Amino acid sequence: MRKGTKILLLGTENRYLIKYRKEKFHTKDGAIDLAKIKKFGDKVPSANGPVFTAVEPTLFDLMKKFKRGPQIILPKDAGLIIAETGIGEGSKVIDAGTGTGWMATFLSKVVGSKGKVVTYEKSKINHKLAKQNFDDIGLKNVRAKHGDAYVDIKEKNFDVMILDLAEPWNVSTMKKNIKTGGYIVAYLPQISQVQEYVSFCEKNEFIIERIIELQEREWSVKGRISRPKSHSIGHTAFLIFSRIL
Ligand SMILES: C[S@@+](CC[C@H](N)C(=O)[O-])C[C@H]1O[C@@H](n2cnc3c(N)ncnc32)[C@H](O)[C@@H]1O
Missing domain, CATH: 3.40.50.150 (Vaccinia Virus protein VP39)
Structure with a gap:
């Protein structure tokens, strides 16, 4: 995944629109380690449990x-x-x-x-x-x-x-x-x-x-x-x- 790529982290309750970087991203669901995302479709857990899927954002997102x-x-x-x-x-x-x-x-x-x-x-x-x-x-x-x-x-x-x-x-x-x-x-x-x-x-x-x-x-x-x-x-x-x- 290239630095700066826009990614939508889609969870069942919450979602976050981010620009990709190899760092931890802090959310109300706990930190998400973005370095674990290699491609769209990958799933990453947050520190508090909920799992997020990295998807390509739509224009509307x-x-x-x-x-x-x-x-x-x-x-x-x-x-x-x-x-x-x-x-x-x-x-x-x-x-x-x-x-x-x-x-x-x-x-x-x-x-x-x-x-x-x-x-x-x-x-x-x-x-x-x-x-x-x-x-x-x-x-x-x-x-x-x-x-x-x-x-x-x-x-x-x-x-x-x-x-x-x-x-x-x-x-x-x-x-x-x-x-x-x-x-x-x-x-x-x-x-x-x-x-x-x-x-x-x-x-x-x-x-x-x-x-x-x-x-x-x-x-x-x-x-x-x-x-x-x-x-x-x-x-x-x-x-x-x-x-x-
Ligand atoms: C309700 S907003 C438009 C929202 C836009 N359709 C959208 O979907 O985001 C109306 C806008 O028209 C602008 N406006 C008002 N009179 C205008 C004029 N004579 N010429 C150009 N823009 C004007 C206002 O400054 C305002 O930003």
Whole structure:
């Protein structure tokens, strides 16, 4: 195992994301001797007993360790955006605002090396934070731009635009940025914002394909306990799928 390789130590109760080095790693399960790991799949005991399996972290494992800025787009909503708009290998996608960079990172994986993700962020602090998150996991196909998405988006004829912004109707360049038939997805927490976005679409003759709120309910199943978790995700946002003609 090479020094610096990211490894997820996966136990039944706990998990730890580490960078490999030939040292002891101290955890609440006691010390784990990393020198015993030679390859992914190896099992190592911790001093207090629990055994951990060294696995290659997924992109999502890595994202969970991102430095957090503003509210992120969660997998339930990111997955729906990707599926509904047909984003795939080679797609060109604009994302704004970048925030913590979760949506841009999900997109990066899906569009692959032939695709492009350009993400805009107005706040210097959030732009820097997201860039650091992207660099930490070595993303190559995401271009993080520091700019105001309402006026600064330069890209032309992209396939999809995802707007996690308070006033998406203020993005003045949409028609140039997105190809005919391409999608603009507005991610809006408030129904009053949805109403304003819908009337913007009507004025501009954009088609509204769907307006969706997606609810997720996670369950606990352990022995005889089998019920929805008491702390589930509540409302995140409404997703408005619109298309430019
Ligand atoms: C809720 S966060 C985005 C989270 C992001 N979608 C994610 O999944 O991590 C909204 C971001 O938009 C940024 N923002 C607000 N107005 C903007 C504008 N006009 N242009 C670019 N970014 C803007 C904010 O600074 C904030 O970082």
